[in-house]
Amino acid sequence: xxxxxxxxxxxxxxxxxxxxxxxxxxxxxxxxxxxxxxxxxxxxxxxxxxxxxxxxxxxxxxxxxxxxxxxxxxxxxxxxxxxxxxxxxxxxxxxxxxxxxxxxxxxxxxxxxxxxxxxxxxxxxxxxxxxxxxxxxxxxxxxxxxxxxxxxxxxxxxxxxxxxxxxxxxxxxxxxxxxxxxxxxxxxxxxxxxxxxxxxxxxxxxxxxxxxxxxxxxxxxxxxxxxxxxxxxxxxxxxxxxxxxxxxxxxxxxxxxxxxxxxxxxxxxxxxxxxxxxxxxxxxxxxxxxxxxxxxxxxxxxxxxxxxxxxxxxxxxxxxxxxxxxxxxxxxxxxxxxxxxxxxxxxxxxxxxxxxxxx
Amino acid sequence: xxxxxxxxxxxxxxxxxxxxxxxxxxxxxxxxxxxxxxxxxxxxxxxxxxxxxxxxxxxxxxxxxxxxxxxxxxxxxxxxxxxxxxxxxxxxxxxxxxxxxxxxxxxxxxxxxxxxxxxxxxxxxxxxxxxxxxxxxxxxxxxxxxxxxxxxxxxxxxxxxxxxxxxxxxxxxxxxxxxxxxxxxxxxxxxxxxxxxxxxxxxxxxxxxxxxxxxxxxxxxxxxxxxxxxxxxxxxxxxxxxxxxxxxxxxxxxxxxxxxxxxxxxxxxxxxxxxxxxxxxxxxxxxxxxxxxx
Numbered sequence: 001x002x003x004x005x006x007x008x009x010x011x012x013x014x015x016x017x018x019x020x021x022x023x024x025x026x027x028x029x030x031x032x033x034x035x036x037x038x039x040x041x042x043x044x045x046x047x048x049x050x051x052x053x054x055x056x057x058x059x060x061x062x063x064x065x066x067x068x069x070x071x072x073x074x075x076x077x078x079x080x081x082x083x084x085x086x087x088x089x090x091x092x093x094x095x096x097x098x099x100x101x102x103x104x105x106x107x108x109x110x111x112x113x114x115x116x117x118x119x120x121x122x123x124x125x126x127x128x129x130x131x132x133x134x135x136x137x138x139x140x141x142x143x144x145x146x147x148x149x150x151x152x153x154x155x156x157x158x159x160x161x162x163x164x165x166x167x168x169x170x171x172x173x174x175x176x177x178x179x180x181x182x183x184x185x186x187x188x189x190x191x192x193x194x195x196x197x198x199x200x201x202x203x204x205x206x207x208x209x210x211x212x213x214x215x216x217x218x219x220x221x222x223x224x225x226x227x228x229x230x231x232x233x234x235x236x237x238x239x240x241x242x243x244x245x246x247x248x249x250x251x252x253x254x255x256x257x258x259x260x261x262x263x264x265x266x267x268x269x270x271x272x273x274x275x276x277x278x279x280x281x282x283x284x285x286x287x288x289x290x291x292x293x294x295x296x297x298x299x300x301x302x303x304x305x306x307x308x309x310x311x312x313x314x315x316x317x318x319x320x321x322x323x324x325x326x327x328x329x330x331x332x333x334x335x336x337x338x339x340x341x342x343x344x345x346x347x348x349x350x351x352x353x354x355x356x357x358x359x
Numbered sequence: 360x361x362x363x364x365x366x367x368x369x370x371x372x373x374x375x376x377x378x379x380x381x382x383x384x385x386x387x388x389x390x391x392x393x394x395x396x397x398x399x400x401x402x403x404x405x406x407x408x409x410x411x412x413x414x415x416x417x418x419x420x421x422x423x424x425x426x427x428x429x430x431x432x433x434x435x436x437x438x439x440x441x442x443x444x445x446x447x448x449x450x451x452x453x454x455x456x457x458x459x460x461x462x463x464x465x466x467x468x469x470x471x472x473x474x475x476x477x478x479x480x481x482x483x484x485x486x487x488x489x490x491x492x493x494x495x496x497x498x499x500x501x502x503x504x505x506x507x508x509x510x511x512x513x514x515x516x517x518x519x520x521x522x523x524x525x526x527x528x529x530x531x532x533x534x535x536x537x538x539x540x541x542x543x544x545x546x547x548x549x550x551x552x553x554x555x556x557x558x559x560x561x562x563x564x565x566x567x568x569x570x571x572x573x574x575x576x577x578x579x580x581x582x583x584x585x586x587x588x589x590x591x592x593x594x595x596x597x598x599x600x601x602x603x604x605x606x607x608x609x610x611x612x613x614x615x616x617x618x619x620x621x622x623x624x625x626x627x628x629x630x631x632x633x634x635x636x637x638x639x640x641x642x643x644x645x646x647x648x649x650x651x652x653x
Contacts, residue, residue: 058543079549091544093558104558108549152548 002069002160002193004032004055009064011050017062024050026217028064032161032195032210037187039208040197043240047217048197052163055195057081068160084153084162088169090145094138098129101137102151109156123155126186143175147182154186161193168203180206201241213237229284230343235350238282244310244321247288251281251346258346261316263295266341270355277349283339285310288322290329291338299333313337392619410620420621422596423604424628430511430600431579434518438575439568441519442526446534447560449527460531463524471521475588478517482589503590507597510590514598517585522575529571533564569640573633580629601625 011025020026025047032038040048053059055066057078066074073081084105093101102120111119124130127147132140137148146167153162164183168176184207187194196207204211205225213220213228213236221233232238238246252259258267260281267281290311297313297320311322313335320337329335346353393410395403414420449459469477484490484502493501503509537559545555583602586592592599592607599607605625609618 056543056547058546078543078546083547085544085547087540087544089538089540091538091540093562095558095562104550105548108551108554149544152544 003034004161004193005067006030007065007067009054009061009066011054011059012062024217028219030212030219032193035191035193037207037209038195039204039211040195040214041201041204041211042214043199046214048214049165052165052195052197055161056083056085056163082158082160084156084159086150086153086164086167088166090142090149092137092145092148096137097133098135098137098148099133101148102155105152105156119155119157123151126189127151143171143179146171154190159192161195164196166198183207213240232282233352235280235282235347242284244285246282246284247320249281249315249318249320251279253279253346260295265339265344267344267346268342268354271346272353272355275348275351275353280347281344282347283344285321285323287340287343288320289338290322290324291336294336294338297335297337299329299331299335302328302331389619389622392615393623396616406616410616411624414617414621414624423599423601426599427580427601431576433515434579435572435575437519438523438526439572442523443530445527446530449531451535463527466521467524471584472588474517474521475585478513479589482513505594507594510594510598514586514589517589518579521585525574526571529567530564533567534560537563573637577629577633
């Protein structure tokens with residue numbers, strides 16, 4: 001178990017990167033506490049797997065250092081970093097039994113027989129594969145195979161970090177939920193530092209204490225699930241997290257007043273006028289309601305998702321989603337929308353442009 | 360409710376006809392010869408199992424069969440590990456892949472009798488490149504036309520040269536199908552190179568290697584052209600393998616009855632060994648992958 005520090009990390013798959021676009025991973029500075037549960041969340045191709053491979057040592061960073069407990073491991077190969085990684089597709093050793101699979105990482109490191117046996121049985125029980133120990137691994141079902149590859153990661157008690165690279169991709173939906181809670185439970189029991197890579201917000205938000213949201217090789221925001229939901233630092237985070245995502249609407253800012261289609265809108269505190277660029281208003285559908293007066297909009301579509309309805313209305317040329325309970329208006333109706341002021345913020349060129357401490 | 364009818368047979372008919380004309384009917388003529396004696400003029404006399412008894416009891420057949428098993432055994436022992444070793448050392452990406460694949464395929468594209476002729480010239484003691492080098496440059500006495508051991512070495516070297524590529528290509532196909540994650544996981548698990556080979560590469564190559572061994576067994580067990588052109592079965596009978604002996608009996612001595620009986624025995628042995636090998640390998644596979652959770 002270790003604290004992980006990424007310092008000025010950059011990575012490019014090209015030998016001679018010149019422009020910033022050549023980098024799959026832009027300048028990164030992150031510190032991960034010992035024993036924490038972290039998630040790397042982002043769309044496909046955002047660099048999260050690259051980052052994972054840099055930490056595990058499968059790739060060497062182009063620039064910057066990686067520290068485990070202040071020890072520089074940037075140039076060490078994976079087996080010397082003492083880490084564990086679980087891959088997207090279950091990697092198991094077909095010809096070995098379940099027991100031998102779990103014992104493999106320990107035997108390779110010369111751990112004595114008694115300790116190996118104890119650890120293997122412990123982990124097998126935690127993963128509920130204790131009754132399968134003598135079976136050949138080849139015949140296991142996909143979820144048990146993935147449990148087995150997780151088990152190989154967890155079986156060493158001295159690992160610095162356990163990393164999961166979208167481990168639930170191949171698992172059936174009804175088992176996904178089970179494995180996810182199993183994983184959370186395992187983390188609470190063994191307290192290894194864990195990093196979980198995924199593009200699924202539900203997986204990231206349920207697993208992690210801290211979520212790192214990435215886009216285009218950059219870290220966009222690091223925060224707890226609640227922070228990401230309530231105070232997105234970037235319109236991308238607003239879009240990406242939440243279902244439906246945050247409404248982002250072009251707006252004008254003049255003399256501290258925010259106007260949407262000419263109508264003044266109350267926002268959460270004071271706009272940071274130091275930030276310039278294209279200004280947009282961000283508000284989550286959860287905080288948009290139908291009101292007697294306010295911004296005029298035309299209802300375009302209503303989708304009933306069971307617990308509530310999602311109303312899509314047009315404000316000028318822009319779509320605004322609102323989560324609504326109760327009587328639904330008709331499609332084509334003109335309605336008035338109210339934005340909850342403390343959840344409405346201004347973004348400049350995508351980044352949050354509100355003064356700190358005004359929330 | 361399943362309705363049963365016999366319509367399926369109708370669809371199998373074309374295949375049956377085809378197999379009948381290219382296998383069953385020619386085979387039946389062989390069966391016909393194997394139980395009769397003929398003196399020409401289309402006169403046949405019933406002999407029952409006489410020819411089979413004669414062949415099975417003849418020392419000549421035993422010797423040829425022994426040589427055949429020795430040859431096949433030796434080339435399998437050499438070609439399979441060598442093929443796997445070459446496949447392991449071939450590049451996995453880049454321009455090297457196509458270069459290697461083309462180089463590997465070349466020997467297999469050469470007609471069998473050309474291979475025999477090439478090696479014959481190559482190995483001639485006084486003028487062949489190999490023969491001359493061994494005899495006159497390195498001073499090792501070598502004459503495959505006189506010395507049975509030299510003849511065997513040459514025949515085996517020729518087969519290894521000609522057919523190791525087949526094992527290489529099949530093993531390589533098995534190797535490249537292994538996802539990168541397996542190697543990465545093995546690295547993280549601290550596995551040694553040997554462990555990677557033993558627990559990842561070998562199991563993934565198992566199926567293609569089964570095919571490779573089966574093909575090499577059948578081909579080498581039926582080998583005729585190359586040793587016939589290279590040594591003519593000599594010196595003496597030293598490299599007279601089953602098929603060479605069969606042709607000598609059938610076309611040299613024109614003993615059609617015994618030759619037909621020998622053909623059938625030969626065929627039965629090849630079929631039996633192939634079937635045994637395949638069944639055993641397959642059964643183990645099935646056990647491996649049997650779904651263990653219901």
